[in-house]
Amino acid sequence: MARVLIVEARFYTHLNDLLLEGARAAIEEAGHSHETITVPGALELPGAIGLAAESGRYDAYVAIGVVIRGETYHFEIVAGESARGLMALSMDGLAIGNGILTTENEAQALTRAKPTEKDKGGEAAKAALAMLALRERFA
Ligand SMILES: Nc1c(NC[C@H](O)[C@H](O)[C@H](O)CO)[nH]c(=O)[nH]c1=O
Numbered sequence: 001m002a003r004v005l006i007v008e009a010r011f012y013t014h015l016n017d018l019l020l021e022g023a024r025a026a027i028e029e030a031g032h033s034h035e036t037i038t039v040p041g042a043l044e045l046p047g048a049i050g051l052a053a054e055s056g057r058y059d060a061y062v063a064i065g066v067v068i069r070g071e072t073y074h075f076e077i078v079a080g081e082s083a084r085g086l087m088a089l090s091m092d093g094l095a096i097g098n099g100i101l102t103t104e105n106e107a108q109a110l111t112r113a114k115p116t117e118k119d120k121g122g123e124a125a126k127a128a129l130a131m132l133a134l135r136e137r138f139a
């Protein structure tokens, strides 16, 4: 049984709850265990996963968050840098699924967060487990 850490950036509570529902369902359906920690925003997700990875307690990681464009360039920073940070950790060999929504508006985020619609939380969890299986194949 794999130990999966879900790291959520709780910036939009109702959207995160939907993403978490999908991610947890996917992990449980695959027969693995999970726990969840919370950080303030998407920019903190890569750092939190990096810290957790140093503990050696987890086999895979799912990043959950929602970044919705506002009035300034900050969207590009938050969306781009959180993704870049996760990619860097993945290239270091961590099994990570990216469930950070980056959307123009809340309606786009909602349809992607709902497990009954695009289920991006579940998709990210499945991606993390796929990368874990791949790592075990090459071990
Ligand atoms: N605007 C959004 C943010 N911004 C906050 C940053 O992620 C970060 O927590 C802050 O800059 C302090 O370091 N975060 C999101 O997750 N979603 C947003 O839409």
Ligand SMILES: CC(=O)[C@@H](O)COP(=O)(O)O
Pocket: 067, 068, 069, 070, 071, 072, 073, 074, 075, 076, 078
């Ligand atoms: C993605 C963001 O950082 C955004 O929500 C912040 O909004 P604004 O650009 O209007 O400050």
